[in-house]
Amino acid sequence: MAPYESDGSTHAGEAEDVRDGRRTAARYVVPAAVVGVAAATIGLVPAFAGSGDPDLPKISAQQLIEKIAKSDVQQMSGTVKISTDLGLPNLGGLENSLTSGALSQGAGGKGGSAADPSAKLLELASGTHTVRVAADGQDKQKVSLLEKAAEYSVIRNGDQVWAYDSASNEAYHSTGAGDHKGAKAAPEDVPATPKDLAEQALKAAGKTTSVTVDGTAQVAGRDAYKLLIRPKQSGTTVGAISIAVDAKTGLPLKFTLTPASGGAAVVDAGFTQVSFSRPAASTFTFTPPKGTKVTQGDDLKDEGAARSHGTEKSAHGDGKAARGSEKAAPGAEPKTIGEGWNTIVVLDSGSKGGLPTDAKSKDGASKDGASKDGAVAGFLGSLGDHVKGKFGSGTVFSTRLVNALITDDGRVYAGAVTKDALVKAADAGK
Template sequence: MAPYESDDSTPAGEVEDVRDGRRRAARYVVPVTVVGVAAATIGLVPAFAGSGDPDLPKISAQQLIEKIAKSDVQQMSGTVTISTDLGLPNLGGLEDSLASGALSQGGGQGKGDSAADPSSKLLELASGTHTVRVAADGQDKQKLSLIEKAAEYSVIRNGDQVWAYDSASNQAYHATGAGEHKSGEAAPKDVPATPRDFADHALKAADKTTSVTVDGTAQVAGRDAYKLLVRPKQSGTTVGAISIAVDAKTGLPLKFTLTPAKGGAAVLDVGFTQVSFAKPAASTFDFTPPRGTKVTQGDDLKAGKAGEAGEAGKAGEVGKAGREAQREDTGTTPWGGASKTLGEGWNAIYVFDTGSKGGVPSGSPSEDGAASGFLNSLGDHVTGKFGSGTVFSTRLVNALITDDGKVYAGAVTKDALLKAANAGK
């Protein structure tokens, strides 16, 4: 039966918000929380799977989304391939400079930090193709390993103990008191790496700005799956469609693909190439630092930052996590200014003030030099009622940084950004 649409909409269920560990990286690079920006709301449109291979029972889009929400995979392991193509230029060594500078502002590899701190690895997933091994056993045991050419980076959670190990630098990071994780997740939430991580973002809310249908069936990693197709009804967005392959038996998303409105290769493609729902060996979640490893304790990082801040450090004794929580509670940006959202659904534009004249946030000379080179390689100078500024574009997320320090960003076209900025004046 061919898919059909209805104006009825039903909330997709509450889905935990992923902690914005990439907020620090957005200091210089336009926000690339791809799914969070692009799919803020989803309208559930009843539809039925047509004939296909494999041949599965018919299911509505609403039923399939409910199946995802109710998925309770406690034990799993597998290999995931993550491919990201935002259309960024080849930055060479500049990418590392940007990451180092941005992260040093909020908990990356600054003085007293560790190369094994998970926050220092987030930017690596923003471009190129990566292979990740994942495993989970219940609520308190997860492991994620990023496989590189001549090295491996792993994050392991076992009870309230979290270890991260970077074999390239022979450094380890250790923290205690990890929070709860949803079943089926394989790593702390600041490391989104599985199709479920991204699907949860896309299905966290619902309205009528989106068409959601079941688009047949497929096989992913040897598993029978339904294909959930998410398309914006609004014009002006850079998002073409999101496809989520959902395991027919367990409801676990097996593959997530986001394609741009202009066509071409997927901007984001995350999928299992191998998956098993057998109980992983207990030893999978054991970790002992190899001999000679430099180990940094999470509390040591917080103490080091407070010391560097002098008297201001007294107020920062709550540590990095506390400061981030305060920002979330007050709705402020990393620069301390208020943020707001213009528009809705796929056309949402996020606006905030960096407080920096000239369009580029202030920082150290080395950071500004790296940022300036990067931004100049992407930017187009524009003018309007708002004054003047520069538009920085990727294949999905675009951002306007005005010369008076305001930022307009979203998964929308350049014209939509300029219209929003002009209306703001």
């Protein structure tokens, strides 16, 4: 073993809260942690190259995990660099159009805001971004996404949440009223710091995982231990996860996920500067600049709830319509098969026939001789690999981490597993 390495595999005597958390989240959290949402080789040495190798007391993997769990940093500020490389194909600007459309609609539909955090922070799912973070206890946080000529910030101060997009000069405001958990500075499913990513990855660690201490490093001028997480199973697309843990505070300073196929990291998020001093109070105050278009998120939620209630009332008013809708709906909840890193989510999309690639729609050819539906489906089909098996046939869409099989009978199999694993799962499901 390396000087700081221990077996680190989970045992029956581990802390109950850590073990229970892993079992609960293992099925879903691995893909979520890297949509997210997050080393250049399996050895992970290049991730810390030239950053020093401080001499720290020996520590076991379990002790380091407990150190992370007990970390209670209340005041801090810093700059985080996040790089995500899922290996998605170049869509010629289409992805930018889709993103801008989603941002303009926001979470509230036509009345939404370009500053709505639920859409804006999804930009962290691709490319390289610089994020500034600050916190002063549980009630004051700020996350700022720095762009070339603009800045986007989400500020929480008590039950007040403001989001401001300088590019569009739009602001989004909401409160924590009616929510016993209070407001958050960012959507829960968008990990924006190494700590967010590390917590999700550690929850997924179980008997299918090797957890070891892999030496030391310096990150953002801080001495740190390196926690190395590797799947014991074959068939997963995850190669390894490295987490640099601050030796003094237990705060994760850097998170790096390497795919089993090798090459550049899929997710590399780390502090380039960090301070544990209390940020200035002005950091968490916000007043919309003159001329800013302000959208009240609470009003959008009320409108959405009213529309939902009206739809529900209408459905209940017509028993036949309600029963017909239930019958037409696909499988309500996805199920999972496999365990640990080989977990696959299975759902029924309700769309039979898979991805049609013919040039005609159901109503025949369009004026130019080809249907738009057929053209779009053909384009999507060209991005995937057509596969056959006992289940029939379908198309596999692949990234460097998460793959998905859409069968011609409308089922979807997805997970951080290989194409062969998806086909095998579909065959077993027949």
